[in-house]
Amino acid sequence: MTYERLFNLKYKQGVSTYELIQRFPNDAERVREVALLDVPEATLKEIIRDEKIISRLIRLKRQLFGGPTKH
Numbered sequence: 001m002t003y004e005r006l007f008n009l010k011y012k013q014g015v016s017t018y019e020l021i022q023r024f025p026n027d028a029e030r031v032r033e034v035a036l037l038d039v040p041e042a043t044l045k046e047i048i049r050d051e052k053i054i055s056r057l058i059r060l061k062r063q064l065f066g067g068p069t070k071h
Contacts, residue, residue, distance in 0.1 A: 001026075003033075004064065006020060006027070006031055007034055007064045010031075010035065011038075017035040033060065036057055037061045037064065
């Protein structure tokens with residue numbers, strides 16, 4: 001399952017994170033990452049200590065939401 005497909009299911013079709021994990025248990029980590037894309041960057045930096053993860057989420061957020069993030 002691609003990030004783009006998960007993004008579309010979650011944010012464009014309104015499928016909950018719980019249901020996505022139930023549907024795609026092998027992609028649970030990706031589902032959780034997509035769910036975090038709605039969290040503002042400042043909050044992500046407070047709750048996630050690993051800079052690599054934060055950087056990946058911010059890049060993914062920009063790629064999927066388009067342009068600089070304001071969430």
